[in-house]
Amino acid sequence: METAAARKVLTVSQVNQLVAGMLGEYFSDVWIEGEVSNFKAYASGHLYFALKDEGSQIQAVCFRHSAQRLKFRLEDGLAVIGHGRLEVYQPTGKYQIILDTIEPKGLGALQKAFEQLKRKLEKEGLFAAERKRPLPALPRTVGIVTSPSGAAIHDMLRTLRLHKAPVQVVLYPAQVQGEGAAEQIAEGVAALCARSDVDVIIVGRGGGSIEDLWSFNEEGVARAIAAARVPVISGVGHETDFTIADFVADVRAATPTAAAQLVARTWEEFETRLRDLAGQLLEAAEQVLFEKQQAIDELTRHRAFELMAGHLAEQGHRVERLVSAAEGSARAALAGASSRLADLNLRLNRQNPVARVLRQKLALQALADRLDKPALALLSRHGVRLGQAGARLDALSPLASLGRGYSVCLKPDGSVVSRVSQVEAGEGVSLRVSDGAIDCRVERTAKHNSGGN
Amino acid sequence: MAKNEKPTEALDFEKALAELEGIVKQLEAGNLALDKSLALFEHGVRLARACKEKLAEAELKVSQLVKDKQGLFTEEPFREGGD
Numbered sequence: 001m002e003t004a005a006a007r008k009v010l011t012v013s014q015v016n017q018l019v020a021g022m023l024g025e026y027f028s029d030v031w032i033e034g035e036v037s038n039f040k041a042y043a044s045g046h047l048y049f050a051l052k053d054e055g056s057q058i059q060a061v062c063f064r065h066s067a068q069r070l071k072f073r074l075e076d077g078l079a080v081i082g083h084g085r086l087e088v089y090q091p092t093g094k095y096q097i098i099l100d101t102i103e104p105k106g107l108g109a110l111q112k113a114f115e116q117l118k119r120k121l122e123k124e125g126l127f128a129a130e131r132k133r134p135l136p137a138l139p140r141t142v143g144i145v146t147s148p149s150g151a152a153i154h155d156m157l158r159t160l161r162l163h164k165a166p167v168q169v170v171l172y173p174a175q176v177q178g179e180g181a182a183e184q185i186a187e188g189v190a191a192l193c194a195r196s197d198v199d200v201i202i203v204g205r206g207g208g209s210i211e212d213l214w215s216f217n218e219e220g221v222a223r224a225i226a227a228a229r230v231p232v233i234s235g236v237g238h239e240t241d242f243t244i245a246d247f248v249a250d251v252r253a254a255t256p257t258a259a260a261q262l263v264a265r266t267w268e269e270f271e272t273r274l275r276d277l278a279g280q281l282l283e284a285a286e287q288v289l290f291e292k293q294q295a296i297d298e299l300t301r302h303r304a305f306e307l308m309a310g311h312l313a314e315q316g317h318r319v320e321r322l323v324s325a326a327e328g329s330a331r332a333a334l335a336g337a338s339s340r341l342a343d344l345n346l347r348l349n350r351q352n353p354v355a356r357v358l359r360q361k362l363a364l365q366a367l368a369d370r371l372d373k374p375a376l377a378l379l380s381r382h383g384v385r386l387g388q389a390g391a392r393l394d395a396l397s398p399l400a401s402l403g404r405g406y407s408v409c410l411k412p413d414g415s416v417v418s419r420v421s422q423v424e425a426g427e428g429v430s431l432r433v434s435d436g437a438i439d440c441r442v443e444r445t446a447k448h449n450s451g452g453n
Numbered sequence: 454m455a456k457n458e459k460p461t462e463a464l465d466f467e468k469a470l471a472e473l474e475g476i477v478k479q480l481e482a483g484n485l486a487l488d489k490s491l492a493l494f495e496h497g498v499r500l501a502r503a504c505k506e507k508l509a510e511a512e513l514k515v516s517q518l519v520k521d522k523q524g525l526f527t528e529e530p531f532r533e534g535g536d
Contacts, residue, residue: 138467148531153533157513160513164508164511166507166512168516171515171516171517171518171531172518173518173519274473274501277477278498280477280481281476281494284483285480285491287481288487288490292487292490
């Protein structure tokens, strides 16, 4: 036993200090692997938990500035590999490991983060099929969130131009990778939604590594897309890359170009529909004319029509005679009146003869009109219709005839075959029908005896 | 329906298409007087032509949002770099 004076007595603090120094020196650069347990995230941003294996455990801390850089969320049961240094917490004399880096064991950190966020948002129903909105039928204004200098905007504008989509593009220029990119993308979606003219939004960027595409896997971007007022198309990376943005978007396009094509296609479908309708319109009009023409043919074949036409002509003549008689009597009245007018000039002021003559003339006119009108109306109804129908039919009849099942037979040189003598057995001819041509070969010809010319 | 026929700026493509569909249906039903049919046909042709012309003259317009000092967005023409 040494004497009290020879003893080197240390205070508790001194011991802990010494241990802290030694531990700090020998364990300043440690990689450690274990399972997270008893995980607690404090409001300060620091993370406290234990790392354990089958036989042992160690307290671990990840301070805020390191915790902020983690791409995934720590949780109990997670197997991790961490890097850090040992430290003695002198108030309690317990030691712990201060971790500056933590990675999920097995999967890469980003992959893990991706899986975690995907699971979380899926649980919230953000990927649900019933949340997906269809693209607007005819988008007029397309909002795009991407880099103003990247290949993506170039590809998208080229595609829209190529397809002649009659749209307006409003670009929200955003950084699409690196620090702050996710915030800019989310802000872009919100800013475009705030405009009343934007019908659809494309968020995208060209392909790259998982780190390059990372912004599109951030929760903020996913939330902004989910909250968008208008449908959102994601067009991120290459065919095979799936990002969280793709899952939450209303429509996922494989690439920025494909996203622009989706917009352009709505207009192409419109043009096709327009073309079809124009065709249907013409066909319907031809059919109407054909039917009316038939009805008129039917009528004119009737003897009654001839009688009526004769009757109408006769009435017309009568009207003419009446009108000229009326005019004659008006003229006579006028002449008589004007001769008397000289005499009566000043005296007959109150019975103004000119006015009386005019009244007479008007009365006669009215009579003539009464006779005139029904007859003229009848004449014009039939005459004008016939004329119009005839003109339309002349203009459209070749087509209409083909449509009704008639066909035109053409020789290879394009001349129309109208006589048997124009073709010989074995010769090739082409039948032109309403929607194309049928190539045929002549088997034999037979001339009708009755076929006059 | 044939009233506001101004195929100028505010041509509503969807409405025009719907109207055209209606016209075709009416004509196909085939129980209209000839002059009414012809009027419908002509109106339809005008609608189709107006849409086509509007589509043909459309040009891609591109602008970008730029944040000013107050944090408000203004719209500016966007010119592609490195074309």
